[in-house]
Amino acid sequence: MTNELVVRDLQFSYGKQAVLRGISFSTTPGTIIGLIGANGAGKTTLLNILLGLLPATGKAQVFGGKPGNHAAKQQIGSMLQGDMVLPGVTVIEMLANLASAYPTSQSPMKLLKENGLADLANKRLRSLSGGQLRRVIFVAALVGDPQLLFLDEPTVGMDVTARDAFWDRVRALRSAGKTIVITSHYLEEIQGVADRLLIMQAGKIAFDGTFAELQTHFQETAITFTSNLPESTFAGLAGVDRLQNEAGQVQLITRDSKATMAALAPMLPEIDNLTVTHESLAAIFTKMMQKETA
Numbered sequence: 001m002t003n004e005l006v007v008r009d010l011q012f013s014y015g016k017q018a019v020l021r022g023i024s025f026s027t028t029p030g031t032i033i034g035l036i037g038a039n040g041a042g043k044t045t046l047l048n049i050l051l052g053l054l055p056a057t058g059k060a061q062v063f064g065g066k067p068g069n070h071a072a073k074q075q076i077g078s079m080l081q082g083d084m085v086l087p088g089v090t091v092i093e094m095l096a097n098l099a100s101a102y103p104t105s106q107s108p109m110k111l112l113k114e115n116g117l118a119d120l121a122n123k124r125l126r127s128l129s130g131g132q133l134r135r136v137i138f139v140a141a142l143v144g145d146p147q148l149l150f151l152d153e154p155t156v157g158m159d160v161t162a163r164d165a166f167w168d169r170v171r172a173l174r175s176a177g178k179t180i181v182i183t184s185h186y187l188e189e190i191q192g193v194a195d196r197l198l199i200m201q202a203g204k205i206a207f208d209g210t211f212a213e214l215q216t217h218f219q220e221t222a223i224t225f226t227s228n229l230p231e232s233t234f235a236g237l238a239g240v241d242r243l244q245n246e247a248g249q250v251q252l253i254t255r256d257s258k259a260t261m262a263a264l265a266p267m268l269p270e271i272d273n274l275t276v277t278h279e280s281l282a283a284i285f286t287k288m289m290q291k292e293t294a
């Protein structure tokens with residue numbers, strides 16, 4: 001299958017500051033990709049390059065074309081931070097104007113209805129709340145019926161109901177075969193929706209894989225219990241990386257909780273107050289960021 005977005009050894013600097021130091025990845029249709037990284041990691045810069053708004057060295061192809069060329073632009077819908085809108089025009093005027101720029105476009109009114117925004121059609125953009133404006137900009141990104149969507153911090157300013165509805169729409173777009181690249185600092189949200197994670201660190205892709213793979217590689221699980229068995233009983237158990245024992249209060253840190261629990265099973269009659277706590281995605285992410293700055 002032809003990948004629609006192919007990036008190889010992409011590099012970019014702002015003056016002397018190297019922001020992207022060799023980014024490589026490609027996408028497949030019908031996938032939601034979570035692009036994660038600390039503030040300033042270069043996520044927005046990468047999206048801007050792929051949209052043809054910033055020049056870079058290395059290879060970047062959108063459906064075989066260069067970023068920014070006419071064919072490539074028509075395949076991408078984007079929702080960026082600080083998107084400019086004309087405050088005096090109405091929602092429907094803005095969308096209709098946008099639709100006229102594409103050879104095939106979706107009906108703006110149909111899109112507004114699908115996204116629960118039909119009531120806003122005749123409102124001027126300046127009269128919308130921050131969350132309403134973000135939702136309208138999402139609709140604007142869909143008007144050209146793009147195959148590829150770049151959504152940069154899309155849910156900022158949206159209330160809980162709007163977020164839920166938004167993610168439902170994003171899932172529906174995936175089912176329709178679109179590829180969606182999303183940056184977000186709301187890691188739990190990304191966990192709920194993304195099929196694949198790209199973690200940017202120090203201008204490179206530090207991790208490219210599924211959440212399950214991220215957990216396999218990085219997630220630690222704390223197994224705590226009380227026991228009078230000697231510490232040496234637990235030290236060599238399968239998967240155990242570290243062990244703490246303070247007066248019979250034992251904590252095992254493992255990266256393979258299934259293996260460790262299986263090894264503990266025969267000792268359960270002599271173990272009390274067992275708890276198993278898996279590290280959260282946010283904690284894994286923080287740990288990875290600390291490695292970068294260490």
Ligand SMILES: Nc1ncnc2c1ncn2[C@@H]1O[C@H](COP(=O)(O)OP(=O)(O)OP(=O)(O)O)[C@@H](O)[C@H]1O
Pocket residue numbers: 014019037038039040041042043044045046
């Ligand atoms: N126009 C600019 N001129 C100079 N430096 C810039 C410019 N825009 C961004 N930078 C720098 O490039 C780096 C990457 O910024 P970028 O906005 O791509 O990060 P990001 O990962 O999107 O961050 P955030 O999560 O805060 O949105 C940062 O160090 C930033 O200060």
